[in-house]
Amino acid sequence: MAEKVLKQFTVKYWKQNGPKDANAHFEEKVMKDIPGDTSFLEMLDILNEQLIEEGKEPFVFDHDCREGICGMCSLYINGTPHGKTERGATTCQLYMRKFNDGDVITIEPWRSAGFPVIKDCMVDRSAFDKIMQAGGYTTVRTGAPQDANAILISKEDADEAMDCASCIGCGACVAACKNGSAMLFVSSKVSQLALLPQGRIEAARRAKSMVAKMDELGFGNCTNTRACEAVCPKCETIANIARLNREFIKAKFAD
């Protein structure tokens, strides 16, 4: 197979030191002879290697597993969180064959009040942890619960719960949302547990406390633009948001 090689393209990347850096700016670097099989992050590794050779500080961004599952990578590439792909994929699953010679690739951080910038394109997503801490669990102690098969769950519910549970907490939904809303993230967790009998017991409490925490942390109000589901690397849908709304309204009326 003749492999595609990108002869030359420009990377325009965001440099910022701390959340309130007034001198935050773009820098540009021309990259040459990058094979199409190189992953996007490997391309940035090469870029950093070149920067270090020049004695400069590397471009900082979050990344870890590079298999699309840890949710660490978080780059806003050419106007889309994680870059544009045919099906859901994270930044680390983006390959250079998707780009062309002469392209200018703009890389920005997630820009949202809920995610302050730490450095360059690395942002602080601890707000998601705080939302989870507010109720994203079933209160069950380690010990001796009943036998796993004592709880029967229909395959449909289990599969649906699994789809909701696939969320990797990367924050692309917030990054894409013009309202900076975290509803897709919150609703995915609420949905997963609401669909399962184990999670039903606390469903009302969970919906209320997670939404309250989300609001408190300054995330915006969902206006159903669907940008979140369009960019979600794990293909979570706004059906989850509808379910969260339902759970929340039900819980409030029951109060």
Place this chain on the structure above:
Amino acid sequence: MWLCNSSIGRKVVMSVTGLALVLFLTFHACMNVVALFSAEAYNQICELLGSNWYALVATAGLGALVVIHIIYAFILTIQNRKARGNNRYDKTDTPEKVEWASQNMFALGVIIVLGLALHLFNFWYNMMFAELAGTTSQIASPTDGFEWIVYTFSNPVYVVLYVIWLCAIWFHLTHGIWSSMQTLGWSGHIWFNRWKCISQVWATIIMAMFLIVALAFALCPDCLGGLDGRVVPFEMAF
């Protein structure tokens, strides 16, 4: 109160007020269509909705709905802009899935409010308000709704403005209806598509009804309203 201080609560208020206004629009559209067939019947309806106490209460209610809807729209928009943060993206590539209307509900809302102001000036001010205040106009009696339609749409500037206005409402509704149901929790993998379809159809039907009336009166005022000789010649309108 969760309807004010939770994001979903605020959205519920938007949804409920919005849906109520959609119902009002539906009624309004049906009523307008009557004017195509019978001036008399139309004016009877107008009379029914004149300065009667129940009509006044309904109008006050309607006004409240609009005001709440607008206030909440402002609150939500301000909060959402704040949540977005101070730094804007240098480059954004809106996904295909995202409808234009959904991204521009506030802008559409502003157009709708401006249109509404015009509409209130054209009709409500000259009819219900005039009736209450006891003022009279040389153009037509406050209870002669038909006449007011003929008068308003005889002005091509108004016609253009109304068409723009109706388009804005159409966009606003195509997103607003399904979005309301989504916010109220009545949606999911199956109902999402249904509601989207219903939104399109419903919004289109209502707006088509309004548009037909407006255009019919603009293009052919003489052939409407049962030709009972009440039609005012064009030059008299100015």
Place this chain on the structure above:
Amino acid sequence: MTTKLDSKIPEGPVAEKWSNYKAHQRLVNPKNKLKLDVIVVGTGLAGASAAASLAEMGFNVKNFCIQDSPRRAHSIAAQGGINAAKNYQNDGDSVYRLFYDTVKGGDYRAREANVYRLAEVSNSIIDQCVAQGVPFAREYGGTLANRSFGGAQVSRTFYAKGQTGQQLLLGAYSALSCQVNAGKVQLYTRYEMLDVVIIDGRARGIIAKNLVTGKLERFSANAVVIATGGYGNTYFLSTNAMGCNVSAAMSCYRKGAFFANPCYVQIHPTCIPVHGDKQSKLTLMSESLRNDGRIWVPKKLEDAKALQAGTKQGYEIPEEDRDYYLERRYPAFGNLVPRDVASRAAKERCDKGFGVNNTGLAVFLDFSESIQRLGIDVIRQRYGNLFDMYEEITDVNPGEKRITRDGVDYYNPMMIFPAIHYTMGGIWVDYELQTTIPGLFAIGECNFSDHGANRLGASALMQGLADGYFVLPYTIQNYLADQAIWPRISTDAPEFAEVEKATEERIQKLLNIKGKRSVDSIHKELGHICWEYIGMGRTKEGLEKGIKLIDELRKEFDTNLFIPGDREGMNIELDKAIHLDDFITMGKLIAYDALSREESCGGHFREEHQTEEGEAKRDDKNFFYVGCWKYQGSDNVPPTLIKEPLEYEAIKVQTRNYKN
């Protein structure tokens, strides 16, 4: 001087040891628990589950992770599943059989008592996870589904799509979140443990670097638990996450904790082959693919040559010219032989010139037969996400039919090759998971405890959660029982100051090298040396050469390293340099162990020690022990070997046989 290792294995028959232990161990009363602090480093399956469980019991927990959230730990990437001896499938499974399979899979180099305990608590793990809301796959009747996995003849693997690790980790993370909310766990994210503080011979705290501010901070506790994963990234290219490192474990090793069996490194047979020298990470395809995929290379050398030259494609080679070498060599287990066996068989074929990609370092994994038998829909349902992932990376769709010949459909085969995946070796721990330093515990992949010389698929998740939920929370109490009498340790103690100073000096030393080479360029070189000489096939000469080369690389690192940026604030290159410093020491440690172990077993294959058929040849007479390495005060002085003899009561040690 001889050091005697006490593994503290309880008395009694193997099946009763754990119950006996629990019945007689010391406990901490509820009031005293409130006075006791425990540091848990790491938030993977082991770390998060331990932190959550300890907090639930009443201890005050400080939990650290290097990522921005506990949910990012690399346990999340485990795809296949988790084993448990539930026998839901009624195929004859039992605790004993899981125990037996694990010991056998580990090539009889694991500690019997630990493995039995692991098998025993495996069932509780499933119960616990289901109670937490982990969405395991279900049958239509609502019961849990199982699949089979390498090294076992029963279906005992529970799974959640291809994302079992993710779901289990999110389960543990949610339990942890619950305890953070309850105020029982203090969470420190983007913190890296750089050293352990020892006061009067006991682990009493850690020095951690705040990765955002760059500052060193002191934390004290009554016990320290490290759950920091394995050392696979020593090889630079591995399936580990980019951030995985061995620094926490190395700091314990340097402080006197023994490092056991470092040479046992698992090489996973089904990874996507290396495509170029710019690569920084290898991607694993789940082992579950071997359930329905058949592994082959061409029978004829000329076909292989054509594949390597790119003039022929895999699907063009007809059925009769394919060598399904695993099915040929191991008829009983076929494509489901344990990982080490499958990896070596692939290497053997490629060494003989039958490799199928441009580098000659790949074999085919083919779904044509199973797609014909089950239909593409069933196969896609099982492996759809893996197929998509493969296509995303390589631009080849394994579900795409290419030609039909003689009524047989030929689909695009996948290409796979072995890669470093998991490390069975780790910090030595006794039955209580305590290291040789009192008060310092090691759990999960970072200890050596349960997998012997090779780990079976779907057992890592089991071990991590077993340690964290069901073992450590008990055994740590036995240690903590008499610790509540001491006042809370102040971080102003001179020992803390001393360790912090030493850590700062180490950092300054690295920053002051001011040479020319980047961290990654040196790390890549280390990876090459390790893969070449300390990798899949090891020889005495090779290992000696490896040690020499690492020594040279150490000099290069000490004199020619360049770290841009300042000491203040976030400096990712500095952090990577610290990791590399430890990887270099680790690489040498692996080599020392591999050199001393003159036998082949599990993940350790010495070419001098193989049967005529090329199978691993164990030497139970001379090497039936755990090789523990004791640090000798400097990275440049070879460590000394201390042996913990293995004693088997329940299982008869025999040659592993997957042929019939």
